Amino acid sequence: MQIKHDVSGDVAVLHLQGKIMGGPDATSLHEKLHELIDNGTLSVVVDLQGVAWMNSSGLGILIGGLSALRKSGGDLRLARVTDKIEEVLRITKLDRVFDIYSNTEDAIASYQS
Amino acid sequence: MKTVVEKRYRSRIDAVVRAERLTDKITKKMRLAEHERMDICIAVTEAINNAVQHGNQMMADKYVTLRIECSDNTIRITVCDEGEGFDLDAVADPLTPENLIKPNGRGLLIVKSLMDDVDVLPSTTGTEVVMVKKR
Numbered sequence: 564m565q566i567k568h569d570v571s572g573d574v575a576v577l578h579l580q581g582k583i584m585g586g587p588d589a590t591s592l593h594e595k596l597h598e599l600i601d602n603g604t605l606s607v608v609v610d611l612q613g614v615a616w617m618n619s620s621g622l623g624i625l626i627g628g629l630s631a632l633r634k635s636g637g638d639l640r641l642a643r644v645t646d647k648i649e650e651v652l653r654i655t656k657l658d659r660v661f662d663i664y665s666n667t668e669d670a671i672a673s674y675q676s
Numbered sequence: 677m678k679t680v681v682e683k684r685y686r687s688r689i690d691a692v693v694r695a696e697r698l699t700d701k702i703t704k705k706m707r708l709a710e711h712e713r714m715d716i717c718i719a720v721t722e723a724i725n726n727a728v729q730h731g732n733q734m735m736a737d738k739y740v741t742l743r744i745e746c747s748d749n750t751i752r753i754t755v756c757d758e759g760e761g762f763d764l765d766a767v768a769d770p771l772t773p774e775n776l777i778k779p780n781g782r783g784l785l786i787v788k789s790l791m792d793d794v795d796v797l798p799s800t801t802g803t804e805v806v807m808v809k810k811r
Contacts, residue, residue: 584696584718584725585689585725586693587689615714618718618721618725618786619722619780619782619783619786623779623782626777626778630777647711647714654789655782655785655786656771657776659776660776660777
């Protein structure tokens with residue numbers, strides 16, 4: 564899995580590429596999210612267009628990041644969720660927990676409203 | 677015609693990636709639809725993750741076995757660990773409000789949702805997870 568990090572104002576946007584299934588790749592996502600939190604970033608968008616699927620390890624990392632950010636008054640929002648990830652989010656009812664946007668621009672703009 | 681592939685992995689976290697690569701290769705050869713291949717790959721990674729981390733507790737001397745049996749209309753996957761088993765009834769429901777935002781505990785729910793038949797057979801000498809996808 565590859566992670567590309569962009570910044571738009573106060574919002575960090577992580578563009579993910581590949582599959583998220585646990586193992587070393589998942590560790591790098593966990594570390595990236597916690598690096599952002601440690602540096603004081605409170606608004607994060609995770610762009611999932613390049614991720615065909617993820618398993619519960621990937622979901623766990625996103626939930627961990629979401630919980631840590633919300634505790635600090637921030638949030639983690641998802642953009643461009645692919646079909647299989649949408650299905651996995653629905654199965655686990657996490658589609659009710661995450662704010663999900665159809666494009667990254669709307670996800671970034673949601674932090675301004 | 678039936679094809680059987682069996683592979684043993686050491687209880688290391690990279691077993692997940694290696695098992696997924698093998699499963700992806702086999703399901704591509706079977707010319708399954710992409711969404712079916714994804715379901716199977718996700719299920720295999722969940723079962724291997726559980727076997728390595730919870731079953732074998734990441735112990736280096738314990739192995740996880742992946743067995744993939746393909747026939748014309750079915751793919752049957754068995755994942756076995758060498759752990760001490762567990763109480764299936766004690767597994768927490770990940771959909772209850774108190775568990776919903778916990779970082780783990782969703783693997784089995786996802787496997788059961790994506791595969792057609794799933795059997796989890798814990799024993800004191802290891803747990804066997806049998807997952808079937810019909811074409």
